[in-house]
Amino acid sequence: MAVKASPEIIRGMKQDLEKTVRDLQQISSGIRSVLKQSPEWDDEQSRQFLMLMRRIAQLTEEPSATLRSSIPKLEWLAEALDEYGRVRF
Helix, strand or coil: CCCCCCHHHHHHHHHHHHHHHHHHHHHHHHHHHHHHHHCCCHHHHHHHHHHHHHHHHHHHHHHHHHHHHHHHHHHHHHHHHHHHHHCCC
């Protein structure tokens, strides 16, 4: 039985995950930065808007931890495939 995965493809996936994590962090940071610079209006609609934007910033952060924890697993898989590729029968 042969393995049909490539360490290069796995490492490419790892790089994609790293980029996605960075993108999510930038989005969250950008939203929070805008919120800090926004004037604190005191009407109900603006409070709801600010609360919604804070929630969006929080929601963009949540998947980052899961994605970050997957990165070392992908590297481990790529290394295992490297080793498998060196085995000669």
